[in-house]
Amino acid sequence: MSQIPAISRLLKPRSVAVIGASADPTKTAGRPIAYLQKHGYTGSIYPVNPKADEIAGLKAYPDIASLPETPDVGLVLVGVERAHLAVRDLAARGCAAAIVLAGGYGEAGEAGQARDKELREAAGAMRILGPNTIGMVNVTDGIPLSPTGALAMSNFTVGGISLVAQSGGIMGSLLSHAAARCIGVSKLISTGNEMDLDLSDLIDWMADDPDTTVIALYVEAIRNAAKFRAAALKAARAGKPIVAFKVGRSEAGSRAVVSHTGALAGADRSYDALFAQSGVIRAPSFSSLLDIPLGLASGRRLAGDRIAILTSTGGVAALVSDSLGVGRFSMPAPDADTAAKLRALQTSDSAVLDRNPIDVTLAGLEPKLLTGAINAILESPSFDAVVVIIGSSSLAKPDLMANTIKSCLPGSNKPVFAYVSPFAPEITAKLGASGVPAFTTPENIAVVLAGMLKAATWREPSAPGPAAKAHIPSFGPGVLDERQSKELFAAFGVSVVPEIVVINGSQAEQAARDLGGKVALKVLSEKIPHKSEAGGVAVNLTEDDIAARLVRMTQEVAERTSVTPERFLVQQMVGGGQEMILGLKRDPLGVVILLGAGGVSAELMGDTSVRMLVDGSGLGREEALAMIRELKSWPLLDGYRKRPKADVAALADAIVAFSTMSAQLGGRIAEAEINPLFVLEVGHGVVAADGLVMLR
Numbered sequence: 211m212s213q214i215p216a217i218s219r220l221l222k223p224r225s226v227a228v229i230g231a232s233a234d235p236t237k238t239a240g241r242p243i244a245y246l247q248k249h250g251y252t253g254s255i256y257p258v259n260p261k262a263d264e265i266a267g268l269k270a271y272p273d274i275a276s277l278p279e280t281p282d283v284g285l286v287l288v289g290v291e292r293a294h295l296a297v298r299d300l301a302a303r304g305c306a307a308a309i310v311l312a313g314g315y316g317e318a319g320e321a322g323q324a325r326d327k328e329l330r331e332a333a334g335a336m337r338i339l340g341p342n343t344i345g346m347v348n349v350t351d352g353i354p355l356s357p358t359g360a361l362a363m364s365n366f367t368v369g370g371i372s373l374v375a376q377s378g379g380i381m382g383s384l385l386s387h388a389a390a391r392c393i394g395v396s397k398l399i400s401t402g403n404e405m406d407l408d409l410s411d412l413i414d415w416m417a418d419d420p421d422t423t424v425i426a427l428y429v430e431a432i433r434n435a436a437k438f439r440a441a442a443l444k445a446a447r448a449g450k451p452i453v454a455f456k457v458g459r460s461e462a463g464s465r466a467v468v469s470h471t472g473a474l475a476g477a478d479r480s481y482d483a484l485f486a487q488s489g490v491i492r493a494p495s496f497s498s499l500l501d502i503p504l505g506l507a508s509g510r511r512l513a514g515d516r517i518a519i520l521t522s523t524g525g526v527a528a529l530v531s532d533s534l535g536v537g538r539f540s541m542p543a544p545d546a547d548t549a550a551k552l553r554a555l556q557t558s559d560s561a562v563l564d565r566n567p568i569d570v571t572l573a574g575l576e577p578k579l580l581t582g583a584i585n586a587i588l589e590s591p592s593f594d595a596v597v598v599i600i601g602s603s604s605l606a607k608p609d610l611m612a613n614t615i616k617s618c619l620p621g622s623n624k625p626v627f628a629y630v631s632p633f634a635p636e637i638t639a640k641l642g643a644s645g646v647p648a649f650t651t652p653e654n655i656a657v658v659l660a661g662m663l664k665a666a667t668w669r670e671p672s673a674p675g676p677a678a679k680a681h682i683p684s685f686g687p688g689v690l691d692e693r694q695s696k697e698l699f700a701a702f703g704v705s706v707v708p709e710i711v712v713i714n715g716s717q718a719e720q721a722a723r724d725l726g727g728k729v730a731l732k733v734l735s736e737k738i739p740h741k742s743e744a745g746g747v748a749v750n751l752t753e754d755d756i757a758a759r760l761v762r763m764t765q766e767v768a769e770r771t772s773v774t775p776e777r778f779l780v781q782q783m784v785g786g787g788q789e790m791i792l793g794l795k796r797d798p799l800g801v802v803i804l805l806g807a808g809g810v811s812a813e814l815m816g817d818t819s820v821r822m823l824v825d826g827s828g829l830g831r832e833e834a835l836a837m838i839r840e841l842k843s844w845p846l847l848d849g850y851r852k853r854p855k856a857d858v859a860a861l862a863d864a865i866v867a868f869s870t871m872s873a874q875l876g877g878r879i880a881e882a883e884i885n886p887l888f889v890l891e892v893g894h895g896v897v898a899a900d901g902l903v904m905l906r
Contacts, residue, residue, distance in 0.1 A: 214306075215415075216306040216307050217337065217407070217411065217412070217415045219283065220282070220309075220337060220346075221346065221348055221353075222348060222351055223281070223282035223353065223355075224254070224282055225256065225279060225281040225282050226256065226282065226284075226355065227274065227277060227284045228242055228255065229287060230288035230292075231257035231258060231259050232265070235266070238287070238357045241357040242345075242354070242356065242357055243265060243266045243268070245361040246353070248361070249352045249366075250352040251354070252352070255268055256277050256278075257270040257271065258270070258271050258273065258277070258296075274296065274299035274300055274303055275299065275303070280304045281303075282305070282306050282307070283306065283309065284300040284305050284308040284309070285308075285309045285345065285355050286308055286309060289312055290312040290341075293312045294328045294329045294332040297310065297329060297333050301332065301334045305336055306337065307339060308333065308338055308339070309339045309340060310340035310341035310343065311340060311341070311343060311357070312340075312341050312342070314342075315329065315341045315342060316405070326405065329341065330406075338405050338406040339400075339406075339407050340405065341405060342378075343378055343400045344356050344357070344379070344402075345357070346381075346400065347361065347381075347399075348396070348397050349368055349395050349396055349397070350396045350397070359382060360385040360386040361385075363389050366385070366389050367389065367395065367642070368394055368395070368396070369396060369507060370396055371388070371395045371422075371423070371424045371504070372395070372397040372398070372399075372416050373395070373397070374401060374425070375400050375427070375428035376400075376409065376429060376430040376431070377400065378402065380428045381399070384398065384428075384499070384500055385398050388500060390635060391635075391638055392640075393500065393504050393642055394507065404433065408437075409427060409441075410434065410438045411441075413438075414440075414441040416445065417444040417448045417450060418448070422450060424450060425445055425503075426452075426453050427453070428454075428455055429455065429457065430458065431798075435799045435800045435822065435824060436800075438484070439484065439487065439822075443488060443670060446668070446670065451491060451506050451665040452489065452490045453491045453502045453506070454490050454491070454499075455493040455498070456478070456481050456485075456492065459478045477798070479818070479820045480800070480822060481799070482820060483820040483821050484822045486821075487671055487822055487824070489668050489670065491661045493657075493661075497654060498654050498658070498661075501654045501658050502658050502661040502662075504647045504658070505627070505658035505659070505661065508625060510623050510662075511623055511624075511662075511666050512594055512595055512625050512663050513594050513624075513666065515594065516541070516592060516593050516594045516595075517539050517541055517593065517595050517596070518541070518544075518566055518568060518587045518592075518595070518596045518597070519534075519568065519596075520570065520580075520584065520587065520596060520597070521569055521570070521598075521601070522571055522599065522601050522603055523602070524567075527567035527599055529652045530597060530629055530652045530655060533652040533655060534656050534659070537656030537660055539659060541566045542566060542593075543564070543566050543592075544564055544565075544568070544587075545590060545591065545592040548586055548587070548589075548592055549564035551586040552586055555578075555579050555586075568587070577610060577614045580614050581618060584598065584614075588622035588624050589621075589622070593624070594625075595625040595627070596625075597627045597629055600629065600631070600634075602631070605637060608634075611628075612637065615628060615641070615644070616644040616646060625647075625659070627649060628641050628646050628648040628649070629648075629649055629655055633650060671830065671832065671833050672833075673830060674828050674829055674831075674833075674869075675830065677870040677873070680702045680703075680870075680871070682698070683697050685698070685905060687905050687906055689737075689739060689902065689903070690903040690904070690905065691734050691902075692734055692741075692900060692902065693711060693734060695901040695902045696709075696898055696901050699867075699871070699901060702874075703863070703867045704867050704884070705895055707781055707784055707897050707899045708725060708782040709725075710725065710780050712777070713777055715760050715761060716757065718778065722756050722780055725781075725782045726782075728749075728752065729756065730747065730748065730750075730781040730782075730783055731747070731748045731751055731756055731760060731763065731778060732746060732747050732748075732779040732781060732900075733763060733767050733775040734775070734777040734779045735773060735775055735777065737771075738767065738773060738775070743770075744767050744771050745763065745766035746766075746767050746775065749783065756780070763775070786854075787856070787889055787891075788846055788889045789807070789886035789887070789888060790806065790807065790808040790861065790886065790887045791805070791806045791883065791884070791885040791887065792865060792883070792884045792885070792887050794823075794869075794872050794879070794883075796879070796880050796881065799822065800823060801872050802820050802821070802823075803821045804820050805818065805820075806819070806841065807842075808885045817842045817843050819838075819840040819841055820837075821869075823869060823872055826873055826876065827873050828866060828870040828871075828873040829865060831863075834861075834863075834869075835862050837865060838861060838862065838865075847889060854892070856889040856890065856891065857890055857892050858889070859892075860895040860896045861887075861889050861896055863896075864896050868882070868884070877906065878905050879906070880904045880906045881902075881903070881904040882902070883902055884901040886899050
């Protein structure tokens with residue numbers, strides 16, 4: 211038995227058995243052997259087909275038992291009715307892995323789930339890629355194990371970008387796009403149904419692969435968030451950035467259960483949190499799934515946000531400038547020394563070389579001027595990257611542009627991009643082959659630079675310290691009322707507003723006297739989680755008017771909800787402070803902690819930051835502070851326009867305590883929310899004025 215790990219034998223097999231191989235290279239079952247031969251695979255190929263003696267000049271075998279040796283990989287091309295038999299026979303021979311193309315398994319209802327179980331049992335300890343996969347392509351070593359039509363192309367550029375896609379069609383699409391643009395790729399893998407091998411397994415392997423420098427992911431769903439995060443962090447520590455495009459970003463399928471948090475922290479926000487905490491750069495569009503890795507694979511580091519634009523066409527330069535500006539990049543004018551160097555290159559009065567964009571007009575077609583301008587920009591302390599615009603006047607001399615820009619690369623580690631306009635695939639490919647990342651949309655240039663800046667500045671979150679165990683009040687499953695919810699929050703150290711439970715008007719009057727000053731009256735019922743919408747909240751009351759207000763509230767709530775309230779809270783009014791919402795929800799990825807602008811308009815404002823709780827632990831203080839500073843409303847907490855600064859330290863403590871509560875309760879807690887959480891002036895802490903918890 212080979213000591214090489216199974217995934218390595220799958221991706222770099224020394225021998226391949228093709229089960230169900232066809233002698234017709236135009237058929238799906240005939241393509242894999244034709245592609246292996248076309249792309250120069252040097253290992254052994256064993257066609258398995260009981261009806262053929264020879265396929266593509268190779269001896270064919272009637273069954274797996276007849277093979278002269280145990281293959282590293284079995285490529286299973288037979289249909290769903292017989293795939294499990296082939297997998298069973300491959301496992302019996304000690305094969306490392308099988309690639310199962312057939313569909314009709316877990317995705318196909320009860321019958322498919324039964325086939326899924328049958329296939330798992332047949333595989334035993336053998337690794338499975340798929341089923342319902344299009345296979346994989348190892349471009350580095352010339353090993354295509356797939357029938358994808360993209361392999362009909364002859365030349366692929368070998369490079370450091372590896373792709374894992376949960377869709378076979380996407381793998382073929384990206385392979386063909388990369389080939390057309392001369393973008394260097396290494397491994398492309400379709401995981402299909404992920405019965406066994408999944409995204410995380412392959413990320414983990416690629417973190418150790420010397421031929422992979424950047425990992426791209428096409429994600430439909432992540433089944434194990436903790437496993438994914440561990441693999442992604444391994445890649446990040448190895449210096450291999452990950453770029454992911456997550457399909458299904460719509461919140462149409464997201465439904466709140468009882469809290470505002472359920473609406474604010476939809477499933478897609480959970481992926482935002484998981485990716486951000488794992489060092490994964492999220493691609494905002496499908497096209498950028500290839501473009502961002504292209505920028506990262508250049509090996510150049512973006513140290514800041516100052517971009518120089520070198521152009522011979524003003525209109526296109528304005529387009530690129532606008533996209534960069536929207537992306538929050540700056541385009542400063544050259545410093546005095548750089549401007550002097552640029553002016554010294556000037557060969558005509560029409561060139562404008564001392565502002566940004568730096569316009570060389572038609573003189574930019576002169577290699578000496580173009581080289582001098584690029585080098586001056588790269589040497590300048592005023593710029594962190596340069597974008598060279600290849601306009602229509604440059605298209606007649608594609609080699610000149612590609613070679614000139616390429617000649618400037620060795621002198622600097624700053625990113626150098628080309629924007630090609632109008633559409634000119636030939637020059638885009640020439641630039642790509644020269645090692646110059648070339649783009650055809652101005653928006654993606656900003657997206658790529660943003661991704662590179664994120665990769666350069668990302669730091670792994672520090673692990674939270676050990677948290678003291680809190681004494682948890684005894685509550686059964688279901689929605690807790692406001693008083694019970696705040697009792698739970700207080701057990702973990704979150705301050706709550708002073709309040710008294712009452713059942714009638716006279717008790718409410720006494721409670722108002724005891725609390726003093728203005729008070730709030732709230733209905734108290736686990737059946738009415740959204741009290742404001744039900745008419746169950748009244749504020750700024752006194753002992754003189756609270757009894758009458760309680761009677762009216764009872765009537766109004768009963769009319770709106772068909773629930774007659776029997777208990778009420780009289781609550782001390784909180785003066786001043788910034789209203790926040792602090793919540794958590796459980797979804798298929800795990801537990802999400804959310805912080806945002808609070809109050810009754812929380813969903814309308816939608817100003818939130820999110821984090822994923824992983825490994826059964828809460829958040830650390832550093833991460834809590836980062837959540838606060840991510841908010842658009844952060845300036846309101848930090849003394850905006852001479853407002854009193856808020857007690858941010860106390861807010862961070864509350865976030866940590868809230869996440870600790872979730873960690874300690876574990877699977878018992880489904881949702882929880884403090885809304886509003888008042889953040890008072892520095893030194894005065896925070897106070898929870900309302901809240902709810904749903905226990906499982």
